[in-house]
Structures are given as C-alpha cells and as structure tokens.
Amino acid sequence: MTRVWFNRTFSNVRTLFELIRRADTAADFTLICTHPEPSFPGFTLAHEYALEPAELSDAEYLDFCLDFCRTHRIDALWPGKTAHLLAEQRDRFAANGVRVLAVAAPEVLDRLHDKAQFALAARHCHIPPPETIAFRTAAEFEAAYERLSFSHATLCIKPAQGVNGAGFRVIQPGNAGLDALARDELYTISLACLRQRLAVTPSAQTWLLMEYLDGTEYSVDAVGDGQRVRALVQRAKTTGRGYGQRLVARADLTQAVNELTAQFGLTGLFNIQFRAGRHGLRLLEINPRFAGGIGYSGAAGINLPYLALHGMIHGFASATQTAPQHAPEMTVLEVAHYLRHEDAV
Structure with missing residues (x-):
C-alpha cells in the first residue's frame, strides 16, 4: 500500500x-x-x-x-x-x-507562474497566448498601449504573477464613474485612472497589457506522462446566468495540450485555460495543479485523479495508445456529493 x-x-x-x-x-x-x-x-x-x-x-x-x-x-x-x-x-x-x-521541474514551474515568461515561451504553440506586452512604468505602459490598441479594440491588464484572476481589469477608454458599478462592471478600470496611478507610483511588480478576450472560456483538465497527454476533459464554461458546464471534444484543444505537455514536460494532473477572442482561440495559462472543476471529469466517466496518481506511482503504461482518452460531449449541470460526515462529539 x-x-x-x-x-x-x-x-x-x-x-x-x-x-x-x-x-x-x-x-x-x-x-x-x-x-x-x-x-x-x-x-x-x-x-x-x-x-x-x-x-x-x-x-x-x-x-x-x-x-x-x-x-x-x-x-x-x-x-x-x-x-x-x-x-x-x-x-x-x-x-x-x-x-x-x-507536475514539472522547478525551473518550469517558475516559468508557468510568471505569465510574462510563459507568454514568451508558448508564443509558437498551435493556440498561442494573447498578444501581450509587459510594463511597470507609465512610459512603458504608454508605448505598449499605443502598439496594442492599433490592433485590438479592447485591452486588459493583469499582474504577471497571481492566481484566480486577482488584479485583472478591462481598460475603459472613458471614465464611466458610478455608472460602471450600476452595470456590475466590477472588473474594469478607466484609462485615465490607470494612467494617474502609474504617474504617481510606478508598479513594484510586472504587469501585462493584453488583448481582451470576450468569447467562450475552455478549461482543460489533463493527465500527462511528461511527453504526451494520456487523458483529458475539455470544459466550455457557461457564460451569463446559465448553469453547469458543457463538455466538448475539440481537436485543436487536444493538439495544443499535447504540444504543451511535451514542451514543458508536464506529468500527472494539470489544467490549461483557453479563451476565444476576436482573432480566434488564445492560450491563457497552465495551472500545474488540479482545477476547481475537476469533479466534472468524474461525472464524464474519466477518473483523471486516479489515472494521474496510478501513473505517477506505478508508471504510465507504454503501450499502443496513440490518442488520449477523451470525455464524450455532454452538458453537466451539477456535480453532487452525497456523503454525510459528522464529527464525533
């Protein structure tokens, strides 16, 4: 045991x-x-x-x-x-x-956690990252904004290092004031406010200016053996007020995850995020850990955590598998747990 x-x-x-x-x-x-x-x-x-x-x-x-x-x-x-x-x-x-x-070697984990380094390392992937420029000072921001705003109608910022979307903001060219709050636009910042903050105090950390992606977000849970993907579940996240997640089987996502697994030597269970924009699908990040929605993979009939643990402990079967195991396309409305647990008094 x-x-x-x-x-x-x-x-x-x-x-x-x-x-x-x-x-x-x-x-x-x-x-x-x-x-x-x-x-x-x-x-x-x-x-x-x-x-x-x-x-x-x-x-x-x-x-x-x-x-x-x-x-x-x-x-x-x-x-x-x-x-x-x-x-x-x-x-x-x-x-x-x-x-x-x-999931990966220490130097690779460094690269995955720094979104600026990751964007450079993955720029030749089948599905590339969004167009991205790093900045810290007001002058660096202005140069980046002038360049990216020529190609993209809407831009956004986020820290080069962070989790769960902390610090992410969509840039509004105008100043919407309280009207933005009335529309629940909590993840926005006016261009004037951003410029003012940078002029007063340059950032102590690196930030990224990026093309804004407003399409469907895809979260891919995968098991890799360090060279290729063994199994994966592709989840299209519901937008708006819908419930559940839609499981898909897109060949382009599978190809991209295979490429990234080989490039970064990913082993075990990990998660990769993609999102659609005006210029097509873009790669957001690799999370070298299990995702919050990992329960959907179990509902789809593929037990990724067990496959990962068994493979890492006992070795991944070498064999004849040429394509990774996919979850079938379906919609999962809710992942339920029925176990009741009571602490002893």
Missing part, C-alpha cells in the same frame, strides 16, 4: 479523494491530508488527516514536511502549498524514500 500525502491545498481536494477512492478498488493508496484549519473539507474523505502549523517560513515549512514524511511513513507527496519549494528539494525527500509528485 502506498501512503500519499496531500499537504495544504484547496478545499476541492475532497473531490480528488472521492474520485481516487472510487477507482482504487484494490485499496492500493492511503490518502493523508493536512491543513491548518480544523474544519477543512478535505479531511472528510482522507484516510488519515492532521493539522499543519500555521505561519511558518519556507525553511520552517520544509523542515516540517520532511519531519512529517518520516514520522508518518509517507511514500509520496502530492504538493499543494509551496509546490515549487518542495519540487526544488525533491532530492532531500528522495533520500528519505519519498517521491515528490510535482
């Missing part, structure tokens, strides 16, 4: 555990979960769980992880918090008999 530790991560790891346990009929894996919050939802479906200490430095957290692996007889670590640090120190874990199941 292989003891696999999931350190601090997102609450939807509960779905990951549910899918792995559903497929693990031979009881091959023991799933251990840690988190600083006692009410963390992931604890409900882990075989074992424990509390992590909070507010540790990176060095202190690394020591905690190494000690936890020794005291809890861990065979493999599926990293969440400080995934880059843990991947970077994989030799120290290996010396203790622990495999770090990182």
